[in-house]
Amino acid sequence: MVLAAVIVLVPRMPRWDRVKKSFFDVEQMRDSLPRLIDAFWLDVKIFAWTTPAIFVLALLIALARNSRSPALFPVRAFAAVYTDVMRGVPVILWIYLVGFGVPGLGLERPYNSPLLWGSVALAMTYSGYVAEVFRAGIASVHESQRAAARSLGLSSWQTMRFVVLPQAVRRVVPPLLNDLVSLQKDVALVSLIGPIEILRQANIDKAKFANFTPFIVAALIFLAVTIPLTRLTDYLWHRQQRRTTGTRVAA
Amino acid sequence: MTAGPNNTATPSAAAAKVSLRGVTKAFGNNVVLRDFSLDVSAGEVVSLIGASGSGKTTVLRCINLLEQIDDGAVLLDGDEISSVGRDPNPVRRRVGIVFQSFNLFPHMSVARNITLALTEVLGQTTDAARDRASELLRRFGLSEKADVYPDQLSGGQQQRVAIIRALAMKPEVLLLDEITSALDPELVGEVLDVVRELKGSGITMLIATHEMAFAREISDRVCFLHGGTIAEVGAPSELFGAPRDERTKQFLRRVRM
Known part of the structure; x- marks a missing residue:
């Protein structure tokens, strides 16, 4: 209903032709699409190499926060401060600080690349978030599972590795x-410090042709990736609900 | 070490397999065990009965070092295992425990539940561990369940697997913590049958239970716990047939109805 109303009514609005020309210029779309897809490839690459780094870092931080030995207090404290700081400061600020700041120290090529340090900034912030997710997962494994594992003589590390972590993950x-859906979009923030990825390319095209259509195309390209990923998330979540909650209450 | 008054005149402490000496354990302000002493000799089967909160479970968890005691001592073969800072893992290899809620690892097959500690703690090869698991599963009638996951089993089957998992380590002492309390009544029998089969195999057993008939049948001695100490201890025929302590009499009246 609403959608139909939008489709019918919007083009009847005054100055619709201006809007159409500025945002939905078919010629412009055809022209920009190949360049934008090329540029998007860089987003994919940044995404591909930051993701494993994020998972490894986050897991280490989560394990550090879940350590129980009194002697490891400094490790726990560091992990807590790390997640607080990474999550408490806007992503864009980290990207400026690390992405501009570190190459500005006068490092040799290729270690002065904003692309590299922008990716590091992303990995740092996201590992803060993902660490909290892992931590919640670890905490959700019932204490009785640990008791069972320890009672068989497994060490606390073996208990974590064989019993707790597999269930938590x-x-x-x-x-x-x-x-990950969120990271996939935030990769575009790296454009702000130089690398020509899709958002930057769209901006260049916009400036060159004085037309906003490249942004629309970029948005569609993002949606083409994030929507399937979101649906997959929903599917996995529902599947897990079905498995763990048993009988469902009728609506 | 502070040895509490030994209020259970049973086998001499030196010969005892498991010995608790004046053990005190509190959770915050809640004192669960008060100056608790008990000696259990090798191969003996001792049942702990008493109301919920009387300390049965805590006694077992202290022997397995899942709880750290506040005062007193726990001895295994005369060796003080409860000292602070001592590595609990060698002790746990010798003392198995089975829990009320089974606590099988849900992400592992039945066989892997049993072999995990064999390969990772005892360092057995995968084949040797797998053989040991098959042998025990066969002995307790669960052969065809080796590759099934725990949530595909009935409660009774799960608990039998949990017992097998503990037995696979060849423990000298087996602690059974209300192992039938979470089961449907018709499944209790199959689990108790496993315990019956174990009696006389030389394994020392401490059993916390609400199954009075079973405690009477299987135990060499029965302890009635009240308020974190042993109120009365004796042979099943004495304790159930002619209880001396007023609290024991009351408790037995209530559970028999």
């Missing part, structure tokens, strides 16, 4: 995918 797959 399975439980947090949906929220992890959610963070």
